[in-house]
Amino acid sequence: MQTIGAVIFEGFEMLDYFGPLEMFAMHREHFKIVAVGETGHAVASSGGPAVVPDARFDEGDTYDVLLVPGGKGTREEVENAAMLDWLQQASAKAEVVTSVCTGSALLARAGLLEGRAATTNKLAFDWVREISRTDTVDWKPKARWVKDGKFYTSSGVSAGTDMSLQVIADLLGEAAAEKAAFWAEYEANRDADNDPFAVEE
């Protein structure tokens, strides 16, 4: 059994979060999903319903896989020391760290992407690069997702679902990734280099 520590914050993007979680949930005999929030209070998603955290930052639990969604709330969270501290501590203990969309800006601001290749939402590409306040991240303008060491960063929103299948393939094997997509009737993009939404540099 591996635990997925899936962080929520005010204004997180719904599909960034629930697309990957759905794929992990297809193998619920192997993955346990835990919604982690700064406090125990329910957190409103961007444009949608509120989600209840199962655990708090200050509990300091260890998670095998981290999921960091994007959304308009990242514009506040890049300045939130409690978030950046938790990301640093939880990442140090995790086997795999993933982000979707502008969630990579949080990883970058926490200093976790120094010297690494990464990607992000193609419509917020320049914002992420600037707000990250580092020149050492190699931001990829054309990538459905990027894997560098234990860090998987994905492109915008729906790309997170494809990235999560790569994580499943790496942890449980390609057949497990194919099964997750099949059971969810998901027409997956299994090629990290196939990015229909790439931006021109």
Place this chain on the structure above:
Amino acid sequence: MQTIGAVIFEGFEMLDYFGPLEMFAMHREHFKIVAVGETGHAVASSGGPAVVPDARFDEGDTYDVLLVPGGKGTREEVENAAMLDWLQQASAKAEVVTSVCTGSALLARAGLLEGRAATTNKLAFDWVREISRTDTVDWKPKARWVKDGKFYTSSGVSAGTDMSLQVIADLLGEAAAEKAAFWAEYEANRDADNDPFAVEE
């Protein structure tokens, strides 16, 4: 402005719900999302985090578009009179009624699909047909989604996202559907007849 009344119940499937809601949220100047539950209590999704209802069945509000997800919880909900009553009353007032995956079993048991064509999850196809307790639904074994009058029923999990783009196209025009998919970096299947997960009859 149109309201989306998106029903939740214990054991609803995450992506059935949040895939379509993400697409509607891409046009948040036009759609307001309301999570509707039988009570005001948070409801655990299938394998994932709990969601807080914004409104209750007994408030009797009118919604322009209904979204009914599937998930293992439908096996309880097909026997839940409060759910079936609410579906009947809310559907009568709605302009569009949608279901994802086994959510169509709830519409069928509420008597809303009599004489209509519909589809559902391909892995639960026979279960849905039996539990519906009606011979008058024309269940389609090969369809990403089916539109019959104001009722849109989709195939399993991820198919709901494609169906929601058809609803957006019908309500706001094809360009709006294309924009929603583009902004969410979603590689959409815009062809209702293109069903890679079709079952043999």
